[in-house]
Amino acid sequence: MSDTPFIVKSSPHWRDPDTVPRIMGRVILALIPAIAASIYFFRFRAVWLYAACVIAGLSTEAAVLLLRKKPLDSLLDGSAVITGILLAMCLPPALPLSMAVIGAVVSIGLGKQVFGGLGHNIFNPALVGRAFLSTAFPAAMTTWVPPAILTVDTATYATPLGVLKFHDAVAQGTLVPLKSLFWGTVGGSLGGTSALALLIGGVYLLAKRTIDWRIPTGIVLSTASFVGVFWVAAPDRYASPLFHLLSGGLLLGALFMATDMVTSPVTRAATWIYAAGIGLISAVIRLFGGFPEGIMYAILFMNTFVPLLNILTRPRIFGDRRGRA
Amino acid sequence: MSKRTFRRGLHLPEQKTPTAGKPVERLIAPEKLFVPLSQHFGKPAKPLVKKGEAVLLGQILGEADSAFSSAVHAPASGRVLGVDLHPFPSGTPVMTVTIENDGRDDKVPEPERPAFPFSLSPEDIIRRIRRAGVVGLGGAAFPTAVKLSPPKGKSIDTLILNGCECEPVQTGDYRLMLEFPADIVKGAELLRIAAGARRIVVGVEDNKADALEALRAEAGGIPAAFELLQTKYPQGAEKMLISALLERAVPRGGLPFDVGVVVQNVATAKAVWDAVGENKPLYERVLTCAGPGINDPKNLLVRVGTPIRSVIDRCGGLNDGAALLTFGGPMMGISQAILDVPVIKSTTGVLAFRRDPPGREYSCIRCARCVEHCPMGLVPTGLAKLARFDRYEEAEKRGIMDCLECGCCQYICPARIPLVQWIRLGKNRVVAGRSGKSAA
Numbered sequence: 001m002s003d004t005p006f007i008v009k010s011s012p013h014w015r016d017p018d019t020v021p022r023i024m025g026r027v028i029l030a031l032i033p034a035i036a037a038s039i040y041f042f043r044f045r046a047v048w049l050y051a052a053c054v055i056a057g058l059s060t061e062a063a064v065l066l067l068r069k070k071p072l073d074s075l076l077d078g079s080a081v082i083t084g085i086l087l088a089m090c091l092p093p094a095l096p097l098s099m100a101v102i103g104a105v106v107s108i109g110l111g112k113q114v115f116g117g118l119g120h121n122i123f124n125p126a127l128v129g130r131a132f133l134s135t136a137f138p139a140a141m142t143t144w145v146p147p148a149i150l151t152v153d154t155a156t157y158a159t160p161l162g163v164l165k166f167h168d169a170v171a172q173g174t175l176v177p178l179k180s181l182f183w184g185t186v187g188g189s190l191g192g193t194s195a196l197a198l199l200i201g202g203v204y205l206l207a208k209r210t211i212d213w214r215i216p217t218g219i220v221l222s223t224a225s226f227v228g229v230f231w232v233a234a235p236d237r238y239a240s241p242l243f244h245l246l247s248g249g250l251l252l253g254a255l256f257m258a259t260d261m262v263t264s265p266v267t268r269a270a271t272w273i274y275a276a277g278i279g280l281i282s283a284v285i286r287l288f289g290g291f292p293e294g295i296m297y298a299i300l301f302m303n304t305f306v307p308l309l310n311i312l313t314r315p316r317i318f319g320d321r322r323g324r325a
Numbered sequence: 326m327s328k329r330t331f332r333r334g335l336h337l338p339e340q341k342t343p344t345a346g347k348p349v350e351r352l353i354a355p356e357k358l359f360v361p362l363s364q365h366f367g368k369p370a371k372p373l374v375k376k377g378e379a380v381l382l383g384q385i386l387g388e389a390d391s392a393f394s395s396a397v398h399a400p401a402s403g404r405v406l407g408v409d410l411h412p413f414p415s416g417t418p419v420m421t422v423t424i425e426n427d428g429r430d431d432k433v434p435e436p437e438r439p440a441f442p443f444s445l446s447p448e449d450i451i452r453r454i455r456r457a458g459v460v461g462l463g464g465a466a467f468p469t470a471v472k473l474s475p476p477k478g479k480s481i482d483t484l485i486l487n488g489c490e491c492e493p494v495q496t497g498d499y500r501l502m503l504e505f506p507a508d509i510v511k512g513a514e515l516l517r518i519a520a521g522a523r524r525i526v527v528g529v530e531d532n533k534a535d536a537l538e539a540l541r542a543e544a545g546g547i548p549a550a551f552e553l554l555q556t557k558y559p560q561g562a563e564k565m566l567i568s569a570l571l572e573r574a575v576p577r578g579g580l581p582f583d584v585g586v587v588v589q590n591v592a593t594a595k596a597v598w599d600a601v602g603e604n605k606p607l608y609e610r611v612l613t614c615a616g617p618g619i620n621d622p623k624n625l626l627v628r629v630g631t632p633i634r635s636v637i638d639r640c641g642g643l644n645d646g647a648a649l650l651t652f653g654g655p656m657m658g659i660s661q662a663i664l665d666v667p668v669i670k671s672t673t674g675v676l677a678f679r680r681d682p683p684g685r686e687y688s689c690i691r692c693a694r695c696v697e698h699c700p701m702g703l704v705p706t707g708l709a710k711l712a713r714f715d716r717y718e719e720a721e722k723r724g725i726m727d728c729l730e731c732g733c734c735q736y737i738c739p740a741r742i743p744l745v746q747w748i749r750l751g752k753n754r755v756v757a758g759r760s761g762k763s764a765a
Contacts, residue, residue, distance in 0.1 A: 007649045008416075008662045010746040012732030013678060014337070014493070014655040018739045020687040077687060119688030119740075212693075266693035266704065315702040317724040318564060319577040 020118075023261075024078025026210045030201035031085055031256065037197035038190045041147035042093040046190055052097045054084035056104035064113040079118045083107050086126035086256060089191025090249055090296065091133070094145045099137050103129040123303045124263050127296050134296075144187040159187045161248045161292035164239055175239060181246035192252040195245075202255035211259035214268065218275025219254040219282075220245060226283040244286065253282070253295035263303045270309035277302045328531055330555035331565040334700045335733045337493050337558045337656070339532060343622045344496045344615045349504060351626045352639050354401045354430075358630030359411050359667040360386055360422045365460040366467045367393035374422060378405045381433040383606050386422045389455065395468045396458035398606040399424060400628035402431040412666050414652045414659055421667070424630065435604050442602045443514060447473075450519040450601055457600030458607045458670075463487060463498075463561065463590035464653055466671035469597065472589070473519045475582045482585040484522040485570060486513045486594060488529040488536060489554070489561035492654025495674040497611040498591050500624045502529070502536035505595055508602075510543040512594030515601050517548070520587050525549035528570050530556040540591075558656060559731040563588045565700050577727055592673075607670060614640045616655075618647025618677025627668050633675050634664035648680040656732040687740035695734035695744060701727050705734035709744045712751030717758060720751045728752065 038046040061080040065072055087107050091100055107129030115121040134141045146157050158167065160176035169175040180186050184194025192198070205211045224241035231238045244250065258264060258278050265271045278298045285294025363369035370387030374380060380399040387397040403426045411421035439445055445453075455470035475481055486509070490498040502509060517525050529537040531553050541551045554560060554569055564575045566588060573584040581588055589597075592611065599605040608629050615622030620641030627636055633650070637643060651658030652672050668675070695705040703724050711720035728748050735744040 006647075006660070006662055007680070008660045009649070010743065010749065011651075011658055011660070011730070012656040012736050012745065013649060013651060013658060013660070014732075014736055015681065015741065016737050016739070018737075019684060019741065020690055020739050023690070023692070023739055073685070074687075117688065119690045261690045261692040264691075266691055266696050266706075314704065314723075315696065315699075317577060317703060317727055318568075318701040319574045319579065319727070320702075321576055 021077050023210055024082055026205060026208055027082050027256070028078060028085070030205045030210075031082075031089075031191070033197040033200040034089065034191045034194060034252070035085065037184050037194035038089070038093075041149065041184060041193060042145070042190060043148045045093045045145075048097055049088040049091060049093065049095065049100055049190055050085060052100045053088040053091075053104045054081055056101040057081070057084035057087070057108045060105045060108040061113065064109060065117075068113070070117070074118060077118060080108055083112065083125045085191075087129045089252060090126065090130050090189045092141060092144055093190045094143060095133075095140055099133060099140055102136070103133045106132040119262055121262060122306070123300055124257050124260050127257060127300050130296055131300060146187050147185055147193070150185060157187055159248070159292065161286065164243075164247075165286075165292040170237055170239055175243065176247070178242060178246060181243070189249055189252075192249040195251055198251040198255055202251070205255070205259075211255070212264070212271055214271045215259045215264060215275045216254040218272050219250070219258060219279040222276040222279030223250065223283045226280055227287065230287060238287070244283065248286075248293040249295045250282065253278070253299055258299050258302075263306060265306050265309050265313070267310060267313040267315060269313040270306070273309055273313075274302050274306060277305070328553055328555045329569050330557050331560060331569040331700060333698050333702075333733075334557045334559060334565065335698050335736065336556070337736070339556070340493045341496050341499070341532070344613050344624050345499060347500070347622075347624055349497075349500050349611050349624045349626050352628070352631065352636060354426050354428075354628040355631055355635045356426050357406070357632075358400050358424045358426055358628060359632065360397055360400060360424065360630040361411065361413055361667065361669055362387040362397055362420045362422065364397065364466060364629070364669040364671065365395040366465060367391070367395065367471070369420060370394060370397045372408050372420065372422065374405050374408065376405055376407050379403070380405060380424060382430045383608060384433040385606070389468075393468065393471060395460050396456065396606070397422070398458055398608045399433075400608040400630050401426040402429050403427040412663060414661060414666050414669060414672070416659075416662070438604050439601065442511075443518065445518070445601070447519045447521060450515050453601045454519070454597055457596075457605070459593065459596045459600050460607070460670050461590060462592035462596060462610060462670065462673070464657070464671050464673050466669075469589070469593055472587055473516065475520075475587075479582040480585060481520045481522045481582065481587050482524070483571065484513065484517040484520050484525045485566060485586055485588040486525055486527040486549075486591060487561055487563075487566055487588050488527060488533065488540070488591045489566060490533070491530065491556075491558045491561040492656055492658075492673070493558075494615050494676055495613045495654050496615075497613045497624055497673060499533050499536050501595055501611055502533070502591055503539050506539040507543045508598045509591050509594045510540055510547060510549070511602060512596070512598035513549070513589065514547050515597050516587075516589050516594060522587070523548065526570050527551045528554050528560075528566055530554050530560060532556045558733065559700060559729065562700070562729050562731060564729070577724070610668070610670060610672065612636075612668065612672050613674040613676070615674065616676035616678050618643050618649070618679060620644050627672075629670055630667045632665050632667055633661065636668060636675050637664065637677070643677055646679040647677040649678040651676045651678070656736065657730065684741055686742055689740050689742060692739060694737040694739065698733040698737050700731060700733065701729060703728060705744045705748065706742070708751060709742060709747035712747045712754070715754075717751060717754045721755045725751045726755060
């Protein structure tokens, strides 16, 4: 018989094998199709942007952890890598690397570590970085290049949503075809152009139950129904719901950003409200706002309501008779 | 048609196969038995024997000291070596009668058996249950006689027979249902009569369908309904089982009485039949000795007071990897430091597990899995945080006292936060605050 002293501890004694780094690992894995697509479409620009954002993100994380006198092992939890990749994905492919680095420093520094690091931030860190860059470098953040496989005039190149918003594409008949949006042979932010690549990763995360299906479902349904009303009423002026779902950053946001566990709600009811709000606000901005795309601000806006929504939708405790006859 | 169950909870790896097919074997009582006088919920029993005294098998060693107490009986014949403090499964030593077993199992003279046990009055059945020291054998060890006597103004319409055994690894209740279905059904009928209930509802999970059929086959002429439930943890918890079977919600802070129900475990039902029908006090029980740390896992009939060393020896001993011993299953079992602790009435299993692979704790990433799985509708991560920051009043408002400590939240937590440990701490502080207030 073994003489080892026995462990004395509080129950339960079993654990599910899933851990925070494994969750982060699955998210990174799910981003690989979109990363591959962006490298295919934007070549070395993509590689450099990912490298700049990830390295700057990790360095910022390490620097702040040192300042806060915290152990450095949380660098390995994968979350800073994800923030770096996601930030790069929502940047214009031709953005100067120095700006991308600034974005990554802001993402990790002001988006995450200022609040206390992983789990404590209110806003999606990558989107904080992107919002900062949009305000700091408005011109560079709206200068788009076509994918490398297209031969078009790069000087006046616009994204599908830009064409829709500023060039009256529906009436002119110059709307980008759905097929191009699906494959990704269009201009746009680095990782957001190929709907197919994003969907492959999203389906994987949904199948693994790593992300809550209610979030993409709620966003897609609310966006589609809002833009759908206008499309049905005036198809000669408004683009179809499917165009809106496949274009811009909607899928990237719905599958990979709004689903960030830290900044999304914990109760089911709150999750539905959060998702519906994101879809609605993003659609309103697209149709009536000053920007062609609104998913970033929609997510950041709904992030602010998450703590309140969690409180308002607390589950009813088993056997609680209040509010009942 | 999907089978009934309660809301939320978890599907756990069952790991019952190593012992599910193994019939119950009897473990010969060891040379020395250590019989604690406090094996139940409530006041310790008052000792009736002294050092040097001879005792017979089934002789009363300690009598119930109040309504909220239970008698304790000799699990072997022999001589009392002492009545003193001895290691106990909870970690705190308790007063214990040590018996030197003479190996003869000379029985105490039996009072006459009732000719028609089912014609006994409820009071008479309860008296006999009490005399035999029967307590809840599902793990809580609540004195059964107390559970059968609802406070004034409450009445019981349904007796639920709990055959869920929802903790992984353990198979003692399953084997009892397969091997002693008639005793269990007869015991349940006695419990129904004693509680004044109209009917019995039997709940068994669908990984043990054969056990439910075994019980059903013995239930001729008894007002019993049989329900196969979805296998889900913690279905054996009273509130969850009542919700699954009857869709009644025990009010917060309330008891099954409040919704006209009393829940009894199948092993308790068998003990009740033994006590009332066969005049046999509760001095032995069936348990599972298994887990990855045990060489030859078994279901055993063990005398109360047997040190777990003897139980484990009978099962081929511990293997090299064994690092954690528990009384009870992997979700709610109490870890044991030494092999000298005795099996008591509430010991459903003696399990040995390997060391967990190393892994550190992370920050809560608000994944909401704990909320999604909490059967009580709590927000475990929030409660743990409140307990961590000494905000006990708010924790109480958020339902910390409703926590069953089932462990679903901590099991599923990918950040490996010891949620249940924090919640336990919080509960203790809330209770301490209450008694402080009432004392002031």
